[in-house]
Amino acid sequence: MEGDLTVRPGLQPPWWLDEADGLDDGGSAPPLEGDAAADVCIVGGGFTGLWTALALRAREPAARVVLLEAERCGAGPSGRNGGFLHGYWASVAETRGMFGAAGAVALARAGEKIIPAVRALGADVWLREGGMLMVSTAPTQDRAIDKAVTAAEQLGASEQAVPLDREQLAERISSSVFRRGVFWPEGATVQPARLVSALRRAVADAGIALHEGTRATGISSGVVTTARGRVRADAIVVAVNAAATGWRPVRRHVTNFGSYVVLTEPVPELLAEIGWTGGEAIVDGRMFLHYFRTTQDGRVLMGSGTGPIGFGGRVDARFTTDAATAARAERGLRRLLPGLSSARIERAWGGPIDVSADHLPFFGTVAGTSIHYGLGYSGHGVGPSWLGGQILASLATGRDDEWTQLPLATRRVPTLPPEPLKRLGGGLVRAAIIAREEAEEEGRRAGLGVRAVAAIPRVLRMQIGTR
Ligand SMILES: Cc1cc2nc3c(=O)[nH]c(=O)nc-3n(C[C@H](O)[C@H](O)[C@H](O)COP(=O)(O)OP(=O)(O)OC[C@H]3O[C@@H](n4cnc5c(N)ncnc54)[C@H](O)[C@@H]3O)c2cc1C
Numbered sequence: 001m002e003g004d005l006t007v008r009p010g011l012q013p014p015w016w017l018d019e020a021d022g023l024d025d026g027g028s029a030p031p032l033e034g035d036a037a038a039d040v041c042i043v044g045g046g047f048t049g050l051w052t053a054l055a056l057r058a059r060e061p062a063a064r065v066v067l068l069e070a071e072r073c074g075a076g077p078s079g080r081n082g083g084f085l086h087g088y089w090a091s092v093a094e095t096r097g098m099f100g101a102a103g104a105v106a107l108a109r110a111g112e113k114i115i116p117a118v119r120a121l122g123a124d125v126w127l128r129e130g131g132m133l134m135v136s137t138a139p140t141q142d143r144a145i146d147k148a149v150t151a152a153e154q155l156g157a158s159e160q161a162v163p164l165d166r167e168q169l170a171e172r173i174s175s176s177v178f179r180r181g182v183f184w185p186e187g188a189t190v191q192p193a194r195l196v197s198a199l200r201r202a203v204a205d206a207g208i209a210l211h212e213g214t215r216a217t218g219i220s221s222g223v224v225t226t227a228r229g230r231v232r233a234d235a236i237v238v239a240v241n242a243a244a245t246g247w248r249p250v251r252r253h254v255t256n257f258g259s260y261v262v263l264t265e266p267v268p269e270l271l272a273e274i275g276w277t278g279g280e281a282i283v284d285g286r287m288f289l290h291y292f293r294t295t296q297d298g299r300v301l302m303g304s305g306t307g308p309i310g311f312g313g314r315v316d317a318r319f320t321t322d323a324a325t326a327a328r329a330e331r332g333l334r335r336l337l338p339g340l341s342s343a344r345i346e347r348a349w350g351g352p353i354d355v356s357a358d359h360l361p362f363f364g365t366v367a368g369t370s371i372h373y374g375l376g377y378s379g380h381g382v383g384p385s386w387l388g389g390q391i392l393a394s395l396a397t398g399r400d401d402e403w404t405q406l407p408l409a410t411r412r413v414p415t416l417p418p419e420p421l422k423r424l425g426g427g428l429v430r431a432a433i434i435a436r437e438e439a440e441e442e443g444r445r446a447g448l449g450v451r452a453v454a455a456i457p458r459v460l461r462m463q464i465g466t467r
Contacts, residue, residue: 002228005330007262010321010349014080020193026204031295032229038066038250040396041224041231044217044239045069046078047382050199050375052237052396059397065208066231067106068224070183074196076241077351077381079467082261082291082303083195085118085383086132086187087111087161090369091360093144093151098358099407101155108160110406115188125190126296130279132187135169136179137336138440141285148182160184169292173276175337177441188295189281191236192382202284216240221369227302238373239388242352242382246313247373249366251355253414254376255422256306257430258318260325260350264334264343268298274339286437288430290332300340304329306434311423319352326350344455353379357414363391364409371420372396376413384408429454 012018040056040063042049049067056065065089069075071266088095088104088111095104117126136142145163152161162183164172169181182228203210220226223232225433242256251339271277271294284290291303308318326348335343354374356362361384363374372395382390390403403409434455439446446454 005327009326014349015347016193023197025197029210029212031213038233039063041233042067042237047385049239052392055389055393083192090188092186093147125194128279129188129419132184133282135181144285149352157234167243235370236311253413256310256352261303263347264300266298267343302333370421
């Protein structure tokens with residue numbers, strides 16, 4: 001076994017999928033056979049595609065909508081993520097620099113509608129509105145906390161980012177390695193596969209034609225081709241997430257990183273001992289962050305965004321079977337939460353995250369066509385995919401409205417170097433940052449070479465990492 005790893009990733013499905021198995025998710029969705037016609041054809045049955053379908057139905061009740069999913073809805077990251085559900089108040093330190101104060105606040109206010117939209121589904125998706133925390137576990141991570149607090153203050157929204165000193169933090173969760181933190185009230189957790197299931201059922205109830213086991217093999221203006229059929233559509237929405245990172249219209253703006261989680265057995269008594277009973281979703285202050293949360297049945301999920309970088313848009317086994325990254329997640333669990341040292345790991349799994357050049361999702365239309373796309377969630381798509389659904393539904397119906405005016409749809413997204421530079425350069429910098437952050441947590445100073453390479457993104461004003 002790899003280092004500290006007790007369960008290998010990829011041997012079993014994500015636990016979420018097993019837990020949600022058997023829920024009423026709207027019945028069968030047979031593969032597409034033959035030709036079909038639609039006003040809008042959506043490709044991809046994750047959160048983005050499903051929310052887009054519902055948003056289209058709300059805008060144009062009579063529209064013919066077809067949704068094609070290569071495997072089963074939720075087979076991708078939507079059914080295997082950490083279940084952190086939030087908008088953009090936690091990102092204002094970054095978005096203010098990119099969009100100015102007004103743009104950052106507009107995006108954060110739009111994001112406030114996400115949790116109510118999930119609540120309005122009326123399904124039991126294990127929605128727990130416990131807020132979100134960022135904790136610092138090394139002096140170098142304090143800066144991220146301070147930046148988040150200061151940015152909210154300067155935007156006149158100090159209630160959205162509340163600083164916590166060591167004692168205040170310990171009232172929410174106690175760990176000997178936590179120095180201080182920031183609490184964002186706007187944050188929740190869900191059981192993501194239950195959310196997929198609820199959305200799938202809502203889509204079926206809305207009369208949308210859903211075809212699973214139907215991979216799009218070709219997309220051109222007005223036509224989506226599959227192995228055994230074809231959909232002619234006035235508008236096409238490409239919502240395939242990581243699978244699009246090699247697609248010409250977007251490939252210079254996004255690349256795939258692996259993210260892995262480990263899940264413990266139920267340990268409610270240990271959670272009570274460390275006082276973590278409020279359901280907060282937590283991240284640390286690393287650039288390649290750890291993310292951790294509890295579940296309704298008292299388990300702890302610990303994730304690490306330090307997985308491998310993809311090449312040329314390929315989504316391969318590196319994103320589901322990388323034992324080294326799952327081992328880092330397990331090491332993170334033991335280090336960050338020493339009170340849970342006896343908790344047994346029951347499952348480990350991973351998936352790709354589509355990291356854009358500025359760490360925010362982007363939405364647009366391929367020039368001269370009615371093909372619309374959205375991706376680049378950078379590991380933060382559970383909530384923002386609801387916004388994505390609104391934007392894509394508006395684009396696909398030719399609207400120019402509050403959604404298409406959001407900076408997620410209007411900004412110019414920076415470009416990344418072409419392959420193989422994207423993979424090689426990114427891999428080098430990633431390894432250096434991980435080494436530097438590990439050294440900092442152990443109270444050591446990384447070597448000069450490591451520090452120099454790790455500093456490259458800052459010097460070039462590039463975003464790297466998964467925070
Ligand atoms: C381990 C992990 C942890 C994460 N944790 C969090 C978290 O806690 N909070 C958060 O906000 N985000 C998290 N994320 C990110 C989040 O899961 C994604 O941003 C979100 O699920 C993206 O949804 P999507 O619908 O765009 O993509 P997907 O869920 O990938 O859906 C795309 C769908 O398209 C289908 N598809 C692909 N190609 C084709 C084709 N040619 N034809 C038809 N269908 C196709 C796929 O099968 C897939 O079902 C995490 C991701 C991972 C991997």
